[in-house]
Ligand code: LRH
């Protein structure tokens with residue numbers, strides 16, 4: 221690696237920004253069992269304190285996303301000030317229109333106008349929360365869909381969805397954005413109202429420039445080429461955010477980069493090669509994960525490190541050699557350029573980066589030595605579930 225390359229890569233990595241989800245720190249599980257852990261947060265403030273701890277050891281996770289009402293408080297401006305006092309910012313506000321009995325047949329696409337009103341009002345309330353927290357992004361994911369052919373009008377539901385989105389869009393401030401997340405299936409099993417990037421993209425396109433698509437890496441059919449979706453949406457200026465996690469089967473919500481680090485590298489290469497890594501470009505790189513059996517803070521630290529490793533490898537791709545091989549139609553050479561970068565051990569580089577940033581080069585070991593886990597286990601009794609079973 222030339223000194224110039226090294227400087228370029230380290231500069232980009234120093235500026236990287238990975239947003240943490242508050243819900244990663246609470247107890248979570250599957251519909252079969254939640255295994256509670258000791259020392260998990262009891263309040264939104266304690267979730268923020270845990271996120272801030274991850275930032276203290278990694279240096280690249282300076283914001284935390286909230287999920288409403290899981291993180292409901294009376295005073296959001298005060299919560300924002302608390303986050304700042306812990307050294308982090310509040311990030312995206314995630315709405316939740318999937319955990320109320322009224323939403324059995326859908327939220328904003330429900331056939332009942334009263335239920336639609338209630339769901340849309342929640343989304344509007346989330347924008348008011350953004351006003352108080354200073355958050356830029358409203359993240360929307362709808363569990364809406366149907367289980368049986370004939371259950372409801374597929375087209376009618378799209379109309380209802382469009383109407384709700386447009387009402388919320390009109391409420392956004394100049395600096396605020398709406399991020400629409402898609403998911404192939406679950407909890408609806410026959411039709412899902414926002415099942416794929418194309419549907420999300422079409423709605424966002426109609427809405428306007430403040431509406432962008434979220435790619436949750438766990439929300440696709442097996443075998444889907446996610447980096448293609450990344451490249452396409454980037455080209456259209458419609459990629460707003462990621463929910464990073466990894467999966468073997470469906471929406472597993474495992475640690476990003478755990479199941480398929482090569483896929484994460486391919487995604488990050490599309491980002492890097494489009495010049496979209498820098499925070500100023502506007503893409504929110506968030507984690508959306510649950511740690512059901514592993515210790516939560518170390519799992520989030522590991523996830524941040526996995527994203528950093530994939531990014532470092534993507535930054536190491538020799539783009540000139542790649543362009544030459546592509547232009548010459550040298551398929552094997554072009555592929556080799558990518559593989560050389562992927563097969564580079566970037567861990568020494570990342571250790572140097574952390575030392576440059578005044579951090580311990582080994583975040584997991586430093587966290588283990590810090591005594592934080594023992595302290596919160598002693599201080600916190602009766603931690604709460606992340607939200608799924610709450
Ligand atoms: C849905 C989802 C969405 C929710 C989160 C908790 O599966 O990915 O982002 O807000 O999980």
Ligand code: MN
Nearest residue numbers: 401436463508
């Ligand atoms: Mn998600």
Ligand code: MN
Nearest residue numbers: 436438439471
């Ligand atoms: Mn999900």
